[in-house]
Amino acid sequence: MKNKEIKILLAAPRGFCAGVERAIEIVKKSIVKYGAPVYVRHEIVHNTHVVDGLKKIGAIFVEELAEIQDKTRPVIFSAHGVPKSVPIEADGYKIEYIDATCPLVSKVHREAENLHKDGYHIVLIGHHNHPEVIGTMGQLPKGSVDLIENENDVENYTLEAGKKIAYVTQTTLSLDDTKNIIASLKKKYPKIKEPVKEDICYATTNRQLAVKNIASNCDMFFVLGSLNSSNSLRLVKVAQQSGCADSHLIHSVSKIPFDKIQNCTTIGISSGASAPEVLVNSFINKIKTKFKVKIDEVVIVKENIFFKVPAKLN
Numbered sequence: 467m468k469n470k471e472i473k474i475l476l477a478a479p480r481g482f483c484a485g486v487e488r489a490i491e492i493v494k495k496s497i498v499k500y501g502a503p504v505y506v507r508h509e510i511v512h513n514t515h516v517v518d519g520l521k522k523i524g525a526i527f528v529e530e531l532a533e534i535q536d537k538t539r540p541v542i543f544s545a546h547g548v549p550k551s552v553p554i555e556a557d558g559y560k561i562e563y564i565d566a567t568c569p570l571v572s573k574v575h576r577e578a579e580n581l582h583k584d585g586y587h588i589v590l591i592g593h594h595n596h597p598e599v600i601g602t603m604g605q606l607p608k609g610s611v612d613l614i615e616n617e618n619d620v621e622n623y624t625l626e627a628g629k630k631i632a633y634v635t636q637t638t639l640s641l642d643d644t645k646n647i648i649a650s651l652k653k654k655y656p657k658i659k660e661p662v663k664e665d666i667c668y669a670t671t672n673r674q675l676a677v678k679n680i681a682s683n684c685d686m687f688f689v690l691g692s693l694n695s696s697n698s699l700r701l702v703k704v705a706q707q708s709g710c711a712d713s714h715l716i717h718s719v720s721k722i723p724f725d726k727i728q729n730c731t732t733i734g735i736s737s738g739a740s741a742p743e744v745l746v747n748s749f750i751n752k753i754k755t756k757f758k759v760k761i762d763e764v765v766i767v768k769e770n771i772f773f774k775v776p777a778k779l780n
């Protein structure tokens with residue numbers, strides 16, 4: 467195999483976004499400020515490598531505040547955001563909390579609240595049970611927001627007579643799928659109010675466009691990311707829809723299909739917004755043990771977005 471040359475097209479931008487960098491920094495700085503352990507409600511970002519690294523320096527991950535054994539320790543809310551009931555629950559337990567919700571998710575929360583205040587009934591386009599969706603729905607009273615996952619849902623949806631309707635979306639959706647769902651909503655409700663600025667975030671957009679740009683030139687495509695990472699799963703689908711049917715999510719370098727790669731001339735690589743670059747490097751290094759490799763990084767845009775951590779951690 468070693469004589470075989472494989473060309474790797476490396477999508478850029480890829481990997482960590484500003485919201486993920488900030489959330490990880492919040493956990494690290496909290497451990498420095500408060501000492502270990504510090505609790506984190508839900509995986510701070512959906513990546514096993516990141517979560518395991520933070521566990522090693524003193525983070526304890528829980529799904530609910532009730533699981534926190536030592537309630538004198540602080541808790542951090544994950545980048546996906548939390549329903550309004552969660553900080554209230556923390557206050558009830560007298561637990562100090564630090565909110566690592568990505569500012570772009572918080573933007574959607576405020577948007578939904580303002581629309582509700584203005585008398586709109588809201589449909590949220592997103593994935594059932596994703597923590598971001600639970601958090602966004604939890605900004606508003608029960609019954610004031612409905613979840614739409616696909617075009618079928620739009621078809622079956624009935625809006626109460628006399629209600630004004632608006633939509634917001636999860637930040638990590640597929641641009642193309644969402645475009646179709648929005649088109650169906652607009653067809654059914656021509657007066658539906660749209661977000662002032664797109665809810666799908668810059669990082670999701672850039673990573674999807676970077677994959678779209680190279681997928682049709684690849685025999686196989688690999689997205690490094692965890693199985694529960696919404697934006698990584700979307701990148702796989704984008705690669706498939708953009709001309710590379712043989713596209714896969716790789717959550718562990720032990721899962722590389724060398725036998726199939728052997729038949730490829732060109733493979734594409736990207737990584738989800740919660741996946742560290744070290745995973746891409748170890749994937750490439752593994753490929754290098756079997757094949758001669760030529761790497762071509764294809765950059766569609768340079769990102770320079772940065773979000774500050776809460777002032778109390780500085």
Ligand code: SF4
Binds near residue numbers: 485697739
């Ligand atoms: S993917 Fe987008 S919304 Fe999610 S953490 Fe990153 S920047 Fe924020």
